[in-house]
Amino acid sequence: MAIAIGDRLPDASLVAMGEDGPETVDLAARLAGRKVVIFALPGAFTGPCTTAHVPSFIRTADAFRRKGVDEIICIAVNDPFTLAAWSESTGAGPAGITMLGDADGALTHALGMEFTAPQLGLIGRSNRYAVLLEDGVITQANVDEPGVCEISTGEALLAKV
Amino acid sequence: MIAVGYRVPDADLLLMGAGGPEMVNLGKRLRGRKVVIFALPGAFTPTCDSAHLPSFIRTKPRFDAKGIDEIICVSVNDAHVMRYWGEISGAAEAGITLLADADSGFTRAVGMEFSNPAVGFHDRSRRYAMLVEDGVVTVLNVEEKTGQCQISAGETLLAAL
Numbered sequence: 607m608a609i610a611i612g613d614r615l616p617d618a619s620l621v622a623m624g625e626d627g628p629e630t631v632d633l634a635a636r637l638a639g640r641k642v643v644i645f646a647l648p649g650a651f652t653g654p655c656t657t658a659h660v661p662s663f664i665r666t667a668d669a670f671r672r673k674g675v676d677e678i679i680c681i682a683v684n685d686p687f688t689l690a691a692w693s694e695s696t697g698a699g700p701a702g703i704t705m706l707g708d709a710d711g712a713l714t715h716a717l718g719m720e721f722t723a724p725q726l727g728l729i730g731r732s733n734r735y736a737v738l739l740e741d742g743v744i745t746q747a748n749v750d751e752p753g754v755c756e757i758s759t760g761e762a763l764l765a766k767v
Numbered sequence: 768m769i770a771v772g773y774r775v776p777d778a779d780l781l782l783m784g785a786g787g788p789e790m791v792n793l794g795k796r797l798r799g800r801k802v803v804i805f806a807l808p809g810a811f812t813p814t815c816d817s818a819h820l821p822s823f824i825r826t827k828p829r830f831d832a833k834g835i836d837e838i839i840c841v842s843v844n845d846a847h848v849m850r851y852w853g854e855i856s857g858a859a860e861a862g863i864t865l866l867a868d869a870d871s872g873f874t875r876a877v878g879m880e881f882s883n884p885a886v887g888f889h890d891r892s893r894r895y896a897m898l899v900e901d902g903v904v905t906v907l908n909v910e911e912k913t914g915q916c917q918i919s920a921g922e923t924l925l926a927a928l
Contacts, residue, residue, distance in 0.1 A: 621887040628886040651847040685887035687811040688848050695851070709887030726788050727781045727845035727869030 608718050609735055609747050615644075618713035620681065620706040623690035631706055633713065637742040641674055643767075645736040645758060646681040646708075646719065648728055650692035654755045655682075659734060664701040666760035671702075673767050675738075679704045683711045683720075683731045708732070721752055734758040738767055768878035769897075773904050775804070778873035780841065780866035783850035791866055793873065797902040800836040805896035805919060806868075806879065808888060810844045810852035818916040819894060824861040826921035833928050835898075839864045843871045843880075843891045868892070879909075896924045 617634040636642070645663060647655040660680065663670075667678055680698065682689065686707045693699035711730040714720045719733045736758040738746035746766045748757040756762070769775070777794035796802070807819050823830075823838055830838055840858065842849065846867040853859035871890035874880045879893045894910035896919045906927045910919040917923065 621885075630885065649845060649847060651851045652845075653847075684848070685809055685812075687809055687813075687887075688844065691811040691851070691855075695855075707887045710884060710889050724870060725790070727847075727867050729870050 609737060609744065609749050611744050611747055613744050614742050615737075615739060615744065616713065616716040618708065618716065620713065621686045621709050622704070622706050623686040623693075628686040633706075634742060636677075636679075637739050639741055640676040640739075642739045643670055643675050643678045643736065643763065644681060644739060645678075645734075645760075645763070646714070646732040647734050647755075647758075648721070648731045649682055650684045650688045652726075652728075656692075656696060658755045659759065660696045660698050660703070662755075662760035663703055664697055664760075666764045667701050667703060669764055670760075670767065673764075675767070677704055678702070679706055681706050681708050681713065681732065683708050683714055685709050719749075736760075736763040738763065768909075769904060769907065771904050771907050774902050775899050775904060776873065776876035778868070778876060780868055780873060781846040781849075782864065782866055783846040788846040788867075793866075794902065796837075796839075797899055799901055801834055802899045803830060803835055803838045803896065803924065804841060804899055805838070805894075805921075805924075806841040806874065806892040807894050807919075808842070808881075808891045810842055810848050814894075814914055814916050819919065820856050820858055820863075822916065822921035823863055823896075824857055824921075826925050827861050827863060829925055830921075830928075833925070835928075837864055838862070839866055841866050841868050841873065841892065843868050843874055845869050894919045896920070898924065898928065 689705040714732040734750040849865040898906040
């Protein structure tokens with residue numbers, strides 16, 4: 607499937623870093639009855655993800671909350687250990703952004719968002735997108751072309767909420 | 768699985784250079800040299816971060832004194848993650864080379880891959896350390912239990928030289 611307004615996000619098992627180590631997160635249960643922003647990107651510690659994409663949601667996190675968004679989730683095809691380290695180093699964690707690992711890439715694959723750049727060591731990673739979900743249904747979607755970070759930023763999604 | 772007396776399979780690994788990830792041909796890198804290779808499940812994971820990598824940071828000067836040309840850490844992560852891990856762990860400063868086996872090609876070729884979906888690990892590397900002389904394994908220390916780092920630690924390999 608592609609990402610389209612009106613579609614329900616496929617169910618997926620993601621991994622989060624909890625207090626006692628990695629925990630499985632059922633995405634459908636997390637989205638049920640809530641207003642959630644999800645943005646996805648190629649990988650922790652990569653250039654534009656670290657310097658542009660994550661900071662754009664750190665800047666806009668409060669504005670999203672004022673508009674009734676319950677949670678902002680960043681998804682990447684990384685393991686939860688790497689995401690926890692990245693969350694700390696970028697300041698995303700303190701800003702209240704949740705990092706979830708699509709460690710096996712299943713969600714990314716189901717959404718048709720995967721890309722591979724072996725020369726960069728990125729295998730089955732995610733293209734950049736940002737979506738607003740209401741009760742698990744996509745109500746706004748900003749999908750970037752591979753390699754750019756423009757319409758999937760926090761500000762661009764916020765303008766549509 | 769690889770064993771003493773075997774030639775290390777050729778593989779292309781990634782090293783973060785000044786301008787981005789660079790391909791490193793392992794076969795060429797090992798030719799005519801005495802190299803220590805140690806591998807672990809992942810950057811930023813507890814035992815790797817707190818025990819395995821530090822054990823080689825501690826022992827690096829003693830390996831140097833014994834004529835080891837290079838100490839290489841291999842993990843199934845991308846080069847961006849490895850660079851950051853190398854920086855904050857002090858491994859880069861200690862002169863340890865961190866190479867990314869992003870597609871697990873090397874790890875699978877040496878028969879060391881394992882998966883643990885509950886913690887977001889897919890085709891990661893078991894923990895081991897080996898001495899490689901002119902491309903041939905002369906000492907191999909494979910950790911037997913998960914979450915432990917004794918057999919594969921820097922001190923243990925050093926004692927075998």
